[in-house]
Amino acid sequence: MNVRGPILSVGEARTVSTSYGDRELRELRIRPERGAADPVDVTLWGDWAETADHAEPGMELLVTDAETDDYGGETGYATTGDSWVVLEPDFLVDVTGIRSWVQCPRMYYLNKLSGIPLNYPVVKGTIVHEVFGDLLRGMDLEDSVADRVDEAGLELGLLGYEADEVADEVRRNAAAIEGWLAQGTLTDGDTWRSEFTLISPTFGLKGRADALRRGTPVELKTGKNTNREPRFQDKIQAACYALMLEERGVDPDIGTLLYTKNTALDRNEETGDLAPAKEFPVGNGLLQFVVRTRNELAAMEWRALNDAGERPTVPTGYEADANCSYCFEQDTCMVVSGRLNQESKAGQVGEPVPADERDYFDRFYTAIEEERRETHAEYRKLWEQTPAERAADDRALIDLEPIGRTEIAENRWRLTARRTDDAVSKLREGDVVLATDGDPVAGHAELGRIRELDETVVVETDEPVELRRLDVYPSEISVDRMLTALHDAVLKGDDRRKDVVFGRRDPAFADPPADRGPYIDNNDAQNDAVSLAVDAEDCALIHGPPGTGKTYTIARAIRALVADGNRVLLSAFTNRAVDNALEALRDQGFNEVLRVGTETGVRDDMRDVRLVQRGDPNEKAAELRNAPVVAATTAACGSRVLRECEFDVAVVDEASQLTEPSTHAAITLADRFVLVGDHEQLPPVVRAENELRTSLFERLIEEHPDASVMLDRQYRMSQRIQAFASAAFYDGALRPATPEVAGQTLADLGIDPADLPAALRGGVSFIDPDGERDGNRNVREAERVSAVVDEYLAAGVDPDDIGVIAPFRAQVAEIARRTDVTVDTVDRFQGSSKAIIVVSFVATGDLDGPIFEDHRRVNVALTRAKKQLTLVGDAEALGSDPFYERMLDWARR
Numbered sequence: 001m002n003v004r005g006p007i008l009s010v011g012e013a014r015t016v017s018t019s020y021g022d023r024e025l026r027e028l029r030i031r032p033e034r035g036a037a038d039p040v041d042v043t044l045w046g047d048w049a050e051t052a053d054h055a056e057p058g059m060e061l062l063v064t065d066a067e068t069d070d071y072g073g074e075t076g077y078a079t080t081g082d083s084w085v086v087l088e089p090d091f092l093v094d095v096t097g098i099r100s101w102v103q104c105p106r107m108y109y110l111n112k113l114s115g116i117p118l119n120y121p122v123v124k125g126t127i128v129h130e131v132f133g134d135l136l137r138g139m140d141l142e143d144s145v146a147d148r149v150d151e152a153g154l155e156l157g158l159l160g161y162e163a164d165e166v167a168d169e170v171r172r173n174a175a176a177i178e179g180w181l182a183q184g185t186l187t188d189g190d191t192w193r194s195e196f197t198l199i200s201p202t203f204g205l206k207g208r209a210d211a212l213r214r215g216t217p218v219e220l221k222t223g224k225n226t227n228r229e230p231r232f233q234d235k236i237q238a239a240c241y242a243l244m245l246e247e248r249g250v251d252p253d254i255g256t257l258l259y260t261k262n263t264a265l266d267r268n269e270e271t272g273d274l275a276p277a278k279e280f281p282v283g284n285g286l287l288q289f290v291v292r293t294r295n296e297l298a299a300m301e302w303r304a305l306n307d308a309g310e311r312p313t314v315p316t317g318y319e320a321d322a323n324c325s326y327c328f329e330q331d332t333c334m335v336v337s338g339r340l341n342q343e344s345k346a347g348q349v350g351e352p353v354p355a356d357e358r359d360y361f362d363r364f365y366t367a368i369e370e371e372r373r374e375t376h377a378e379y380r381k382l383w384e385q386t387p388a389e390r391a392a393d394d395r396a397l398i399d400l401e402p403i404g405r406t407e408i409a410e411n412r413w414r415l416t417a418r419r420t421d422d423a424v425s426k427l428r429e430g431d432v433v434l435a436t437d438g439d440p441v442a443g444h445a446e447l448g449r450i451r452e453l454d455e456t457v458v459v460e461t462d463e464p465v466e467l468r469r470l471d472v473y474p475s476e477i478s479v480d481r482m483l484t485a486l487h488d489a490v491l492k493g494d495d496r497r498k499d500v501v502f503g504r505r506d507p508a509f510a511d512p513p514a515d516r517g518p519y520i521d522n523n524d525a526q527n528d529a530v531s532l533a534v535d536a537e538d539c540a541l542i543h544g545p546p547g548t549g550k551t552y553t554i555a556r557a558i559r560a561l562v563a564d565g566n567r568v569l570l571s572a573f574t575n576r577a578v579d580n581a582l583e584a585l586r587d588q589g590f591n592e593v594l595r596v597g598t599e600t601g602v603r604d605d606m607r608d609v610r611l612v613q614r615g616d617p618n619e620k621a622a623e624l625r626n627a628p629v630v631a632a633t634t635a636a637c638g639s640r641v642l643r644e645c646e647f648d649v650a651v652v653d654e655a656s657q658l659t660e661p662s663t664h665a666a667i668t669l670a671d672r673f674v675l676v677g678d679h680e681q682l683p684p685v686v687r688a689e690n691e692l693r694t695s696l697f698e699r700l701i702e703e704h705p706d707a708s709v710m711l712d713r714q715y716r717m718s719q720r721i722q723a724f725a726s727a728a729f730y731d732g733a734l735r736p737a738t739p740e741v742a743g744q745t746l747a748d749l750g751i752d753p754a755d756l757p758a759a760l761r762g763g764v765s766f767i768d769p770d771g772e773r774d775g776n777r778n779v780r781e782a783e784r785v786s787a788v789v790d791e792y793l794a795a796g797v798d799p800d801d802i803g804v805i806a807p808f809r810a811q812v813a814e815i816a817r818r819t820d821v822t823v824d825t826v827d828r829f830q831g832s833s834k835a836i837i838v839v840s841f842v843a844t845g846d847l848d849g850p851i852f853e854d855h856r857r858v859n860v861a862l863t864r865a866k867k868q869l870t871l872v873g874d875a876e877a878l879g880s881d882p883f884y885e886r887m888l889d890w891a892r893r
């Protein structure tokens, strides 16, 4: 049986004599059933006793295959020969993390901080891995090498490599793989799989195995190894996959390491075992060692968050027997230790950064790790919820019927399936998802992007999979990228920018030349904003309420900056905002832009300016280095390619939706920055409740109001519609930009008001359908909302001109079932607008929970409408809260 629960206390180590001789043991007191049951003692025998060294009260302990042990009259549990002991099983450790941890815990920490930088071994390694996959799929070696080197063109170019020399080297490495495959190991009886994503709920592990052969893991290493035995850390990596396979019922008894450089070595100069493939037995002792090592790592991460005295815990390197002078990370290690004043076995070099920066680093490091925990909780739902529960929770589309798969460009696959019901979910076209054969944990899972989501579902993936289910993918990439951005901001940063970001100096502005004409002649605030951006010596903040021409102003500012000789990075939280800004630039006649993004992320009409990474290295690198304007999401700014780029100015849109670290990802690439956003609209979307919820934009605008301009003329809403938002969120400063904007009505769309019921005339209206809230839905209200939509349609309104917003997905589903117009939550509406918006509030009677998470979401909901806004809700509930009461007064006026 399995016992699991939080640890209450950890006993001392003891040795007892048994019939097998002297044995070590440790007793831990835990509360089983995840804390719900009465405390019991659990005895860890033999090597598992070592795990208790890392255990602390508060951590979660899991013992599988435990036996009951009635020692001393009290029922307890003890490990058996089949047991696994896992600390903090909910914390998912990445296999590559364990690999570096066994080399040196500090290396694990450094890799986590600095991410994977652009360097030749990494790029070459990736190419060799891709070629390996191609060969497994039966592709010709020469074709594959040529194709994969071409694909890496940009990265190779940035590193100063020529395609031919790289192809040569890859070819020599690939010979090892080909030779190995040709040795008869790839027979018909062999079942091969390449790139296999594995996740283990029991052991708290995840990773992607290079390949599986007859159910045993094969790992590819692009280095050399002339010993007979695989390197220890490599074995550990393969053993992790073996462990995860074991959990799936496969019992791999061997692991294989392929050292591809061995075939490239010259026999006359090298001695030793030059065979590339090295097998090793995967015994229970090794697997237990893997689990104990993982426990040690998980315990360190737990202490980093929970141990107040030690927060955050930083490995020193003394935990390992590693010899620093042989370590290729030694220099990095010493610099990080020196600058952050961390204890380290390698020693320190350099001056420590000021104390406030170290403090900032520690605070955000902890906040990001808290976010990682929340991301892991999202993973956990993959196995804690049944498929039906996940579907009901809107996190999955299940019971899809696969209807086809085709191989498309860039070695990707397009998978098609039919939906068997009309269930709704959080998933939308363009989202990254987990595409599976029905079981995301024990089955075949691939990451993909949704291309189409109607009755037919179309997903693009790297590998084909039988498409039976789609799940919300709880990616950890954004967490990892935040860490590297934090690292770069503090350790690589330019002092001028840091002085402002860390509050040591006010932003400075240059005096404009006396003869400078206006940039924008019909909107003073916009003109001031462009001037501020141009004159900024550190940063400028542009506050843009809904519809005030943020995008227009950004485009004008970028043109002015480029005209002054600057190279500009244009970034935003979403692909959509990046593409909108590019469109605005194009509308203003400016075309010298380069769009960096994935093929599926970039909008069709911007494909022509998209940077294709494939091609001649020199040309590709020059394209990126010479573009006056480079445009990419802030997530892409954290990629290894863009981290290599430098700019004079970074202009970041949607900055109020970015966490501080995500903002750093863009602004550390430039000397100066301009942030554009509205902190009265949606805040950063994060799972943890901590300082990641406040954007750098919001913090800076409060600290430095003088460095900001608020755009105060809006081009979207009628006077009647904007009145409430202006008063409630912008001190009444928001005004319609022109009389036409102010006076717009449905008549502009050719609708005769006489064709509408009285309740829907007059710009803004409120309807109380007398509904009843039931959880997060209100059926009668949903019926009324769809009736309202029908009344608009009957009067001749085009369905594309109507949008419906509801606070909860359950209500979105309830309404969507009854109408064909766009229905969604606020988050999906941010940045867009419709002639008519209908808002459903769901709540009835009183307000025991928030309707919209916070008032800023209401601001977004109400300001999506241009000509007509209809609020549908319960007057009693809304009237019970002063804010909503004011909204009601306005709507009923």
Ligand SMILES: Nc1ncnc2c1ncn2[C@@H]1O[C@H](COP(=O)(O)OP(=O)(O)OP(=O)(O)O)[C@@H](O)[C@H]1O
Residues within 6 Å of the ligand: 520, 522, 523, 526, 544, 545, 546, 547, 548, 549, 550, 551, 552, 553, 715, 831, 832
């Ligand atoms: N100075 C201007 N003169 C004329 N039209 C303008 C001006 N500024 C903005 N507009 C127009 O107003 C509309 C809204 O502008 P824009 O899309 O830039 O707003 P936004 O603030 O980015 O909107 P959102 O709130 O959705 O982010 C666009 O059609 C734009 O062309």
